[in-house]
Amino acid sequence: MSTALPAALANTENKGHSHGGSSDGRKTTVPEASRAEWFTSYDVDAFEVPTGREEMWRFTPMKRLANLHTGATSTGAATVSADAPAEVAVETVGRDDERLGKAGVPADRIAAQAYSSFAEATVVTVAKEARASAPVTLTVEGPGAGKVAYGHLAVRAEQFAEATVVIDHRGSGTYADNVEFTLADGAKLTVVSIHDWADDAVHVSSHHASIGRDAVLKHTTVTLGGDLVRVSPTARFADKGAEVDMSGVYFADAGQHFELRTFVDHNQANCTSNVVYKGALQGEGAHTVWIGDVLIRAAAEGTQTYELNRNLLLTDGCRADSVPNLEIETGEIVSAGHASATGRFDDEQLFYLQARGIPEDQARRLVVRGFFHELIHKIAVPEVRERLEAAIEAELEAVGT
């Protein structure tokens, strides 16, 4: 399900249900294990230093990781500033705070490195039955060019709590972190994680969600800036009847590597997941990777799941890899599906719009905006929506077509 980009290829459409198939011709991969058997640990030394040939690293340009995978020591700190309504508590705590590390266990060496290395963590708590009157904004400013920092954030929505949390990453430097979302029974949490870093930034982040009975998590990643951004959002269900909606918008320019690895672990009955990631790429060396793992364990009867990834290649020289993996251990499910498609600008769409008098550059913008529309209009925070629309406009101005 990978699409490299020969110049003569006008449109590539990949749809299907093969599991983890890759056609990009790379042969040096470690055989895939079931997601159920993936190793996890809080201890960095429990992981071998990855070489880049492992399944989970094979798309990542290891040389650009600023040694996060080989144990880079912390040389700076990211600053986290919070803007939160009164109903929401934001605290800075030490490593020993017992509320940390509850939503999930690191599943790769950099996540474990971050867990082993952070000095202090931010804990956001929405109290039982409280409803946040405004979105919580956490602004994470990178440690600065040439510096390395590790961080940790835990967002806790207690029983029946409702809140929207925006995590806004910006600035320079290298940053690795774990972000936890713990939703107690009946909680409703909306998260928008924006990665709008400066050009030099390297960010490797693992998101761990634990979703309680009948709780609903809406999780969105927006990836716009940085040299290398790799985000791995994982959702697990703590009880039955829970729902997770994971979406992502990314726009990669020349030289940028954006990698989004979603994993929904259906370990409980009657849960629902929906994953939709869409990306646009332009410029030489722009590379995006979407890996969408869904595991339906034997216990997860009555599961409904769907995942979709679409990529729009705006120029020559870019590459989008798209790998949906669906593992099903029980037949007693409601539905499970996935789809992936990567293509060029549709010349027929451009022709149609232009044939109605709309100039080419405007027609292109209409098509790209239309491509992202279904995701953008679902973002619950108007300011984020507007910022994202403006960012996409700016990207399209920059392409100069």
Next chain:
Amino acid sequence: MATLEIKDLHVSVATEDGPKEILKGVDLTVKAGETHAIMGPNGSGKSTLSYAVAGHPKYEVTSGAITLDGEDVLEMSVDERARAGLFLAMQYPVEVPGVSMSNFLRSAATAVRGEAPKLRTWVKEVKQQLAELEIDPAFAERSVNEGFSGGEKKRHEILQLALLQPKIAILDETDSGLDVDALRVVSEGVNRYKASGETGVLLITHYTRILRHIKPDFVHVFAGGRVVESGGPELADQLEAEGYVKYAGKQEAAGIA
């Protein structure tokens, strides 16, 4: 008065075996106030003619000329042609996901008219056209052509014709796939557009059915990539009776399929 002039037009498409010539010297002049029907068997190049005039990148004009009021159409980009007053109602209108019909129509009208239509009059204008074409206003918020039935797509093509008011309209098999009601509604739309007498229509069709609703002044038979016979409406009657056997070398009906 607008005039579209096509002279000795040769057009090729790229195929796996190299370029293939489809149009082999088309001569045709359409003036404002006139309705021309181009009829021909399948594969005769009728649609290629319409796409070549509109400027589809797949079709390469290898020789000949197309002018609109003396201006060189071949020098214009696709959108410039539309703004100059050419319109193609497509046989297979394209779906554009995520772009609402209302946004699309307003963008097109703004481009063609050279300024954004005033919101109040625009809303009224669109509403009236929707009513006349019996289109549910809910379509305005749907993505362009996405999930539309064949008939709905064709109605929307005529909606665009009505709103953009081109000098010359080419209707490429607008009748195909329409039921009797939809054919009537679409034909009435075209006739309203024609009524000013200041616009020209080039109607491309395989069947005579639509010509009972939209009366042509001239009928041309298209075969082998060029116009092989021209005449008045009586030529359509003859095709209805005899089919294309004379031109295509095989039996192919022009009457009701």
